[in-house]
Amino acid sequence: MTKAIFERLFSLDGKTALVTGGATGIGRMIAAALAGAGAQVFIASRKLEACEATAAEINAEGLPGTVIALAGDVSGEEGVLALAKAIGERTERLDILVNNAGVSWGAPLGDFPHGAWNKVFSVNVAGLFSLTQALLPLLEASASDDEPARILNLGSVMGAQPLAENVYSYAASKAAVHHLTRSLAKELAVRRITVNAFAPGPFQSKMTAFATGTDDQAARIGKGVPLGRIGRPDDIAGATLFLCGRAGAYITGAILPIDGGIATMTGPELFGEA
Numbered sequence: 001m002t003k004a005i006f007e008r009l010f011s012l013d014g015k016t017a018l019v020t021g022g023a024t025g026i027g028r029m030i031a032a033a034l035a036g037a038g039a040q041v042f043i044a045s046r047k048l049e050a051c052e053a054t055a056a057e058i059n060a061e062g063l064p065g066t067v068i069a070l071a072g073d074v075s076g077e078e079g080v081l082a083l084a085k086a087i088g089e090r091t092e093r094l095d096i097l098v099n100n101a102g103v104s105w106g107a108p109l110g111d112f113p114h115g116a117w118n119k120v121f122s123v124n125v126a127g128l129f130s131l132t133q134a135l136l137p138l139l140e141a142s143a144s145d146d147e148p149a150r151i152l153n154l155g156s157v158m159g160a161q162p163l164a165e166n167v168y169s170y171a172a173s174k175a176a177v178h179h180l181t182r183s184l185a186k187e188l189a190v191r192r193i194t195v196n197a198f199a200p201g202p203f204q205s206k207m208t209a210f211a212t213g214t215d216d217q218a219a220r221i222g223k224g225v226p227l228g229r230i231g232r233p234d235d236i237a238g239a240t241l242f243l244c245g246r247a248g249a250y251i252t253g254a255i256l257p258i259d260g261g262i263a264t265m266t267g268p269e270l271f272g273e274a
Helices: 002-012 025-035 047-059 077-090 115-142 169-193 217-224 233-242
Strands: 016-020 041-044 066-071 098-100 148-155 193-200 254-258
Touching: 016 025, 016 077, 016 115, 025 041, 025 047, 025 066, 025 098, 025 148, 025 233, 041 047, 041 077, 047 066, 047 115, 066 077, 077 115, 115 148, 115 169, 148 169, 148 233, 169 193, 169 254, 193 233, 233 254
Parallel strands: 016 041, 016 098, 041 066, 098 148, 148 193, 193 254
Antiparallel strands: none
């Protein structure tokens, strides 16, 4: 009985998904979770070789689903349209779109360059929007009242809290992702497509390797998190299966914090010394 409930709520058997930026970091965690639940998962990034290596590693685990590598660059219109075309040539419908691809730029306030805004927003916001737009026909082809198609966007705790920390364009872009997620959720509900976002805290990834690249570094960063550690792959996997499985079919417009409680931190207690 319990197994039947879990399968009904979290199985993705027969589903087709696309994860941008799926070769490394949180994107890889999401791709592995989707394949583990039975989905056919396309992963795409600018580096096809990295996607092929990741696909081979995940497939070697013998999961119920499969991972397929594609080249995909969402930093410009040409790359977005090429990726959408590649997906359309391989499937007639898309059940799950994960807009995970992202870039960052770090520099002190006085040195932060103008070009860092275009570079980051072109991928994190414009690329996310344009790919969603291009893949709407495939998402609509899988959508129904009982089983909506799913869009999952990657925001950040830095887009939810004033935590720019020298990555001003990145933090602002993630706030834009959160707002765009809610806007699209409102508009696409009538098409039976849900749109939600993750707002992760610190996880080990290529983007955070400067701070979490070793276990000792990760432990030091974790001490600043209310729950005392950085995130783990299972934390992403559980949230992914919840929002992409039957369990999350009635949820749209949510920005889900996966941050160990960072979003609850409000600074010093007002009356702590009273």
